[in-house]
Amino acid sequence: MSDTNGGPKQGLLRRLWNGFWSPASAFSLGFILISGFLGGIIFWGGFNWSLELTNTEEFCVSCHTMETNLGEYRETIHYNNHSGVRAICSDCHVPHEWQHKVKAKIIAVKDVYHELVGTISTPEKYEEHRLAMAAQVWKKMKASDSRECRNCHSFEYMDFTIQETRAASEHQRAIDNKMTCIDCHQGIAHALPEGYLEQYRSVVEDLQASNGKATPHNADVAAIQTYVGGLPK
């Protein structure tokens, strides 16, 4: 077999490959640049649009296994409140920053797998895995300094004078002791499993061990504050 030039006949893939790397004599540099630019916009816009579709509440709860989470979330202030401002699943579980978002989307492949194999397909199975699932989310939130909470909430803009006394006091304590949102708000959108406090403590200790940091001495900080407060002015 040979082609019209007398050489051996090339396969389709080889011809496509050679054509792809040949100089485009039929097109000007401007044409190639403009078409490449437009193609890039269309590709990137489509990619980002598709990614954002997976951030919608409809997409998140389209799986059967998400019914329990959805029911619990609908009982919370993040779903229904006086102002009508809502935080949907992705607001708390998907980072806004690009590189963290892509990472979260790739890790979410495991959710599809567990939906398919039915790991949490019944209420009994769900309860069996609730503590482990919650611990994974707590670990991510603690490690990121509750980054997703802070997309909406910020200590800097909290007016403690219009908060309940206890809330204001606890938020001040959180600032003083460099605590993060998830340290107190573990069950903010879903029911807390039994033994959650012990599990959360274990999550924090594991993180500190992996980071090589010692446990913060909150008691020492409090003692120092008391001492400083008692000094003569």
Place this chain on the structure above:
Amino acid sequence: MLGFLDLLGTIGGNILSFPGILGLALGMMTRNWMLAAVMGAVVGIMKSLIFAGFHFSSVDMIDLGVAIVIGVLAASVGCAIRHKGATA
């Protein structure tokens, strides 16, 4: 399982972020393999520093390592594209 997915996510995030895209673009600007690799590595380091707010203590070592490797690989691919695709 989560550890592997965590690493895979970090790699994917870097491919679709500065190290992958800018590394590829910078690599396409030179025929010098070493220069391309160095530019890719610098992009990886800068990306980690920028997203850590220029606080060295906030830089995650695994993330930094992955960013550098992806930057070098992307820049090398870019350099290969330059070798293969540019006639002059």
